[in-house]
Amino acid sequence: xxxxxxxxxxxxxxxxxxxxxxxxxxxxxxxxxxxxxxxxxxxxxxxxxxxxxxxxxxxxxxxxxxxxxxxxxxxxxxxxxxxxxxxxxxxxxxxxxxxxxxxxxxxxxxxxxxxxxxxxxxxxxxxxxxxxxxxxxxxxxxxxxxxxxxxxxxxxxxxxxxxxxxxxxxxxxxxxxxxxxxxxxxxxxxxxxxxxxxxxxxxxxxxxxxxxx
Numbered sequence: 767x768x769x770x771x772x773x774x775x776x777x778x779x780x781x782x783x784x785x786x787x788x789x790x791x792x793x794x795x796x797x798x799x800x801x802x803x804x805x806x807x808x809x810x811x812x813x814x815x816x817x818x819x820x821x822x823x824x825x826x827x828x829x830x831x832x833x834x835x836x837x838x839x840x841x842x843x844x845x846x847x848x849x850x851x852x853x854x855x856x857x858x859x860x861x862x863x864x865x866x867x868x869x870x871x872x873x874x875x876x877x878x879x880x881x882x883x884x885x886x887x888x889x890x891x892x893x894x895x896x897x898x899x900x901x902x903x904x905x906x907x908x909x910x911x912x913x914x915x916x917x918x919x920x921x922x923x924x925x926x927x928x929x930x931x932x933x934x935x936x937x938x939x940x941x942x943x944x945x946x947x948x949x950x951x952x953x954x955x956x957x958x959x960x961x962x963x964x965x966x967x968x969x970x971x972x973x974x975x976x977x978x979x
Contacts, residue, residue: 774824775848777876785896791886799876804869810851811867817856819877823849826873827937831945832865841946842911844870844931844938851875854904870938915948921957923947 777799778792787795801824804810811817813832821828828851830843842865845851856863860880886893914923924947927934934943944954 774874775822777822777824780822780848780850781896784899785892787892787896788890791890791893794886794889795878798882799878801874801876803872803874805872806869808869809866810869811853811856811863811865813864813866814862815856816860817853817863817867818860818880819852820857820880820883821851822876823847823851824874824876826869826875827871828867828869828873829938829942829946830865830867831942839941839945840948841942844927844934844946846931846937850900852904854908858901870942920947920949920953921960923949924954924957924961 778787778795781787781795782792799822804826810821810828823845825847827844827846829841829845830851830853831839831841834840843851851867853863853865853867855861856865857880883893883897887897914926918926924943927943927947931937940951940954944951947954949957
């Protein structure tokens, strides 16, 4: 039981790291946040629905994706333990979403509603600051991803993804990883084989026992 608590991220701790929160605001969040468990493949949001809740991932792994004009899945976000997960456009505009939010691994989520968040903005100056920082964060992430896809090679995209999510091979399918990187599964397989070969060559060069006499 103690291990389970340690292994889960804490909402208030994460929010306080973004911006210091006064005790009354912490109490409100504690009282109003809803904690729910969701199973793998559950859809938290579908296109046409309005994103009405801001989710905090205590444990688990999720993605956001949309379908292009040919019905092909295009993954836009991966989020894991300690992250906030929303449909950015839909949540902040309260207009219908264009994307899905899918649970990739069984997860425990805490959430607050759009109305509750706006009440924090109205009642606490620190709540307003927190909201501004979170909005800026998502804007920057979106801009970085757009530049990243346009300017980086597939192998550099893959390496960056591994930096961000070291366990992603165990957390989701090769199909989802390829769709996030904007490449085919065949290209992803070639990249993985190339990296494995490079790793073996490095090990061989560093370990004299690999060298035949």
